[in-house]
Amino acid sequence: MYVRGDPVNKSTLISMAVVRRLPKYYRYLGELLRRDIDRISSKELSEKIGFTASQIRQDLNNFGDFGQQGYGYNVKELHREISKILGLNKEYNTVIVGAGNLGQALANYSGFSKQGFHLKGIFDKNPKLIGIRINDVEIKDIDMLPEFIENNSIDIGILCLPKDSAQEVANVFIEKKVPGIWNFAPTDLEVPEAISVENVHLSESLMVLSYRLNEANLLDESK
Amino acid sequence: MYVRGDPVNKSTLISMAVVRRLPKYYRYLGELLRRDIDRISSKELSEKIGFTASQIRQDLNNFGDFGQQGYGYNVKELHREISKILGLNKEYNTVIVGAGNLGQALANYSGFSKQGFHLKGIFDKNPKLIGIRINDVEIKDIDMLPEFIENNSIDIGILCLPKDSAQEVANVFIEKKVPGIWNFAPTDLEVPEAISVENVHLSESLMVLSYRLNEANLLDESK
DNA sequence: ATAACCATGTTTATATATTAACATGAAAGT
DNA sequence: ACTTTCATGTTAATATATAAACATGGTTAT
Numbered sequence: 001m002y003v004r005g006d007p008v009n010k011s012t013l014i015s016m017a018v019v020r021r022l023p024k025y026y027r028y029l030g031e032l033l034r035r036d037i038d039r040i041s042s043k044e045l046s047e048k049i050g051f052t053a054s055q056i057r058q059d060l061n062n063f064g065d066f067g068q069q070g071y072g073y074n075v076k077e078l079h080r081e082i083s084k085i086l087g088l089n090k091e092y093n094t095v096i097v098g099a100g101n102l103g104q105a106l107a108n109y110s111g112f113s114k115q116g117f118h119l120k121g122i123f124d125k126n127p128k129l130i131g132i133r134i135n136d137v138e139i140k141d142i143d144m145l146p147e148f149i150e151n152n153s154i155d156i157g158i159l160c161l162p163k164d165s166a167q168e169v170a171n172v173f174i175e176k177k178v179p180g181i182w183n184f185a186p187t188d189l190e191v192p193e194a195i196s197v198e199n200v201h202l203s204e205s206l207m208v209l210s211y212r213l214n215e216a217n218l219l220d221e222s223k
Numbered sequence: 224m225y226v227r228g229d230p231v232n233k234s235t236l237i238s239m240a241v242v243r244r245l246p247k248y249y250r251y252l253g254e255l256l257r258r259d260i261d262r263i264s265s266k267e268l269s270e271k272i273g274f275t276a277s278q279i280r281q282d283l284n285n286f287g288d289f290g291q292q293g294y295g296y297n298v299k300e301l302h303r304e305i306s307k308i309l310g311l312n313k314e315y316n317t318v319i320v321g322a323g324n325l326g327q328a329l330a331n332y333s334g335f336s337k338q339g340f341h342l343k344g345i346f347d348k349n350p351k352l353i354g355i356r357i358n359d360v361e362i363k364d365i366d367m368l369p370e371f372i373e374n375n376s377i378d379i380g381i382l383c384l385p386k387d388s389a390q391e392v393a394n395v396f397i398e399k400k401v402p403g404i405w406n407f408a409p410t411d412l413e414v415p416e417a418i419s420v421e422n423v424h425l426s427e428s429l430m431v432l433s434y435r436l437n438e439a440n441l442l443d444e445s446k
Numbered sequence: 447a448t449a450a451c452c453a454t455g456t457t458t459a460t461a462t463a464t465t466a467a468c469a470t471g472a473a474a475g476t
Numbered sequence: 477a478c479t480t481t482c483a484t485g486t487t488a489a490t491a492t493a494t495a496a497a498c499a500t501g502g503t504t505a506t
Contacts, residue, residue: 215237
């Protein structure tokens, strides 16, 4: 389990560019594993995954010497190593706050549980939702959240609320020392250093798509 | 409307690093607008948004000279300009394919429609779902998709399916020349140059969070 | 057993992105 | 009216990220 306050060795801190590629390695290696392929070179992986072989070797080498000269990487071993690096060998207790459409959709998704992310509670302030069971978890009144966190050692708080109430609930997470926040609210949360926030800003993602649909015209006009 | 085939002037192509910051500018400017603030300098905006003032000026200057020396930027004007850059002054017709939890959640979200993204159709292959109405749109059989796209000039296809069928449906989008794909399926789609894919890989996002929860320990061990 | 090849980890070079510096000229103050 | 301040757009410097090059040593084939 993650212990806050541990000093992070800044000199060896891995850049986010690298970290965001790790899940993709993990996914491709998982596919190779299912296809019973037991070895792969950075060159072969490069052709499948679309990164350069050089980048793959550099990325992996941040975490250890997983390969072997003249052979490449053992798929099973590398898959397991990356899984460990990503912390997927551990279990996490989560709560969802905000039981609207998105909150319910995430609650219903069984894939997270398979990866070790266990939904312990769902909270909302809407009386009409309270009491409803989603995926075997009952929606509780948001007033119960602080106590619930204390009693269930929650590792990740998932925010699926409108932006106005998001910081308020984030403050509860901070207060109760929940180390990770998965934020779907369209706002930038203010949290202390020790707490990690991962944002999923759907509108922003859609805007980027919309930008690209118009990019050609945009650049045309500017000339 | 976006016209495919237009040549993109590669020399002025804006980097994705810049593009991904634009929605955030748009959001903060929107907030200033609601608070009736009519001017802002790059320095002030820098303090709110967390980018350096220099970066803000460089980013904006990619698209035009929106500011004025000694004054700063007119909030209303800049907001409108960025909205145009992002293509938010236009309307888009969308379809959702995959009416599971996530597909339904996106269909129910009214915010997209307010921004000009109009849901025209929802498709699924599950007979139990076909016929159900979500947010005034009836779920149709996926077999109807190609014809529907032709008759409704669809700009954006939203994929909310398991990874196995995602490429198959993407091929329909490609065939029918849908210019944009918003992909929630946990796979990398293969599409021609002319088509833009914006991925939302929720599991990968969660893995990045999980990585960071363990980062301190990880770096500890490696020493 | 030996030679040819392969593919790693690592170093060096290049490209990209970010930050700092600065000249220009408008805004605000006296 | 004149001076000072401000804040832009832009250029220069720095930092980061990506790609190429290469020495080492294991693997495979003969």
